[in-house]
Amino acid sequence: MAAVDSLQEEFVDESLTCSICKDIYDDPRVLPCLHTFCAQCLEQLREEMNQFTCPTCGNQVKCKNEDSIKNLPSNFYINKLLNFWALHNSEEARCEMCESGTRVESVCADCKLLLCGNCLTAHGNSPALKDHYIITLHDLKDPGSRSKYTGAEYCPKHPDVRTTFYCQPCAKLVCRECTINEHRQGFMHSPREVSEVAQKYKDRLQTLVQKTQDTVDALKNTSNTIGKELATITTNSQVEKAKIKEHFVQLKEKLEKAEQDMMVKLKEMEKKQREPLVEEKEGFEDMLRSTEDGVKFCADVLARNNDVEIVTLMGQLEDRLKFLAANQAKREPLEKHITFQPSTEIKYELNLTCKQLVIVDSPVESVPTIIVFWPQKGQEKGAPQITVTSPSGYCVTLETTKISEGVFEAVWRPQTSGRHVVGVVQTGGGGETTGRRRWGRFSGKEGCTPLIVEVGSNSPVLRFGNKGSQQGQFDRPMDVAVRGDRLYVADTDNQRVQVFDLNGKFCSLFATTSNPESLVVQADGTIVVQCGEEVLKFSPSVELQKKLYLGEHCAKISGLAVQRDGRVVVVDSSQKIFLFVEADGTLVTQLKGQGFMQKHISSVCVDKEGNIVVVDSHQHCVQVFDSGLNFIRKFGEHGRQPQDMWGPTGVSVDSRGNIVLVNAGDNSDVGGVEHGKKLQVFRPDGTWVSTISSDGDKLNKPQGVAVTEDGHVFVVDSADHCVRKYKYM
Structure with missing residues (x-):
């Protein structure tokens, strides 16, 4: 019994429950996409907007007027199942054929009778009742085994007569008596037996089902193909992930080796710069001590105020002080500094210069780019001008602005993509060019070369949307x-x-x-x-x-x-x-x-x-x-x-x-x-x-x-x- 109840509950969840309100269907209506929902749930969607999307498949439904939901067809079969389900779960639902009080197991839609198990057998054995439509508990447990329905609707004008005809111009089910009166054969009406019309519809639907099944098969194949491609992507990504890890292990080794080499070179360059300065410092310190000693000796003589001593040592004191006063602490300041110039490649250089031409960020077509320039010693006078030559050979000159002592800046807005050449024209104090001297990134050798810059295309940074009626389309x-x-x-x-x-x-x-x-x-x-x-x-x-x-x-x-x-x-x-x-x-x-x-x-x-x-x-x-x-x-x-x-x-x-x-x-x-x-x-x-x-x-x-x-x-x-x-x- 517990197993039966479990199957019944599962059937209610799967077949008799609206996916919007999560409750038993109330007046189920079928959308054009063939999905069924409660009429009230659809009304709520309609009130929010004149068009809405099916919650199941996303198909758009347009509402032309307030009666749009009411005009949707009812789900006839679910309504029948709901009626039987309600009767079956009622305490008062007992067999109406034998009146034995036995619990209901089926319902005859044509006889409109609830049947127990014995009466169901007797009903089926009667030749006159063999075409009646029966729904059993077995149908509820196994929806795929439901018997064929041959028609059990009754005419609203003639309640005791079944609607066995269909008037195509009116699109209505009618009974035999209606075909004699309201729906008599003529210009406005053309009643045909339901079975005859249904057979034509079945043939048309069967053809459409076959075509649609071909689409289903194609979609399955496409889905399987995508699944295989996804698996391929996963496998490929794992392989490439291993390659990336191996590459960066090697890269780390190279970086560590490059770092060690740079440190050794830095230490050598530091030593090379320090040694002459240390010797120079020692010489100045010796001169300082000698000068301080001479000044102190003379100051002591003057402090003792001994006339004989002053007269006797005057000549020596005067000569010594003149000599010491003539020793001025003159020297050239340090002009060269150790600079580190990184590269996107595993290649670095240390140069004894602090003067260079730098482009901030990667240039992109039509987007402003900042160029910064530090003139080298002896070239600080005048305002430098940045020149940019495009791939077509067209050259533009950019005016620079002094942003700090010895540092100039220019704004460049490339108008084409591709390789550009950036250089510097040094002008004199009055603004005139002095020999059209060009300067680029310092190469570590004598002279300078222009800076080669690759300008990227200004492609969209984002694109979204395609043709359709779904969200985002x-x-x-x-x-x-x-x-x-x-x-x-x-x-x-x-x-x-x-x-x-x-x-x-x-x-x-x-x-x-x-x-x-x-x-x-x-x-x-x-x-x-x-x-x-x-x-x-x-x-x-x-x-x-x-x-x-x-x-x-x-x-x-x-x-x-x-x-x-x-x-x-x-x-x-x-x-x-x-x-x-x-x-x-x-x-x-x-x-x-x-x-x-x-x-x-x-x-x-x-x-x-x-x-x-x-x-x-x-x-x-x-x-x-x-x-x-x-x-x-x-x-x-x-x-x-x-x-x-x-x-x-x-x-x-x-x-x-x-x-x-x-x-x-x-x-x-x-x-x-x-x-x-x-x-x-x-x-x-x-x-x-x-x-x-x-x-x-x-x-x-x-x-x-x-x-x-x-x-x-x-x-x-x-x-x-x-x-x-x-x-x-």
């Missing part, structure tokens, strides 16, 4: 915004906004009324989203607070921004810019005319001063207005050079006022700076600073951009359905 993302440590992405065709941390880890999402195309997050966490002709305002807890319909003012909204006073700036690609009061959408200002002759406005943002930065993708330029929409400046022109623009589509401004621009480029499949698919950085006055275009993982169809406080920029790519993160400062 995108379908044509169009815009991105950053506030604090959170990244907000307008997942346009999925009709939602997804939230991530700055490392690309998914945090949350919320649905929008339609396709979101641009968004901005205010300082207080309020999220403003543009969907078509509507502007939606969400609280920091993503509750919809306001909805502004702007169709009567705008033909096509192409971007929005929010000023510090809360007013929403909306740009229209038809040469207009509007400023709206946030509360009710009342038009405050409309600008069109001089200083604003755009052809196609593609994006807008507001800087920390309240200035409005507008991008024109057809005229390949940027225009800036103050908070009152007065024109300030315009910059940019079409071209393939790093400083030129090519179809700018997105813009953002950092806390320093730098303008970060993303360009769509032409239709070439190559990408890169030469084809205009690039990120650009400009100073607030429009001066070009740098261009980012990585060698690998190139931009495809970039849209919105957003900058962070730590010098990074996020770009959404609507064609690659992803977000990329670059370092730009």
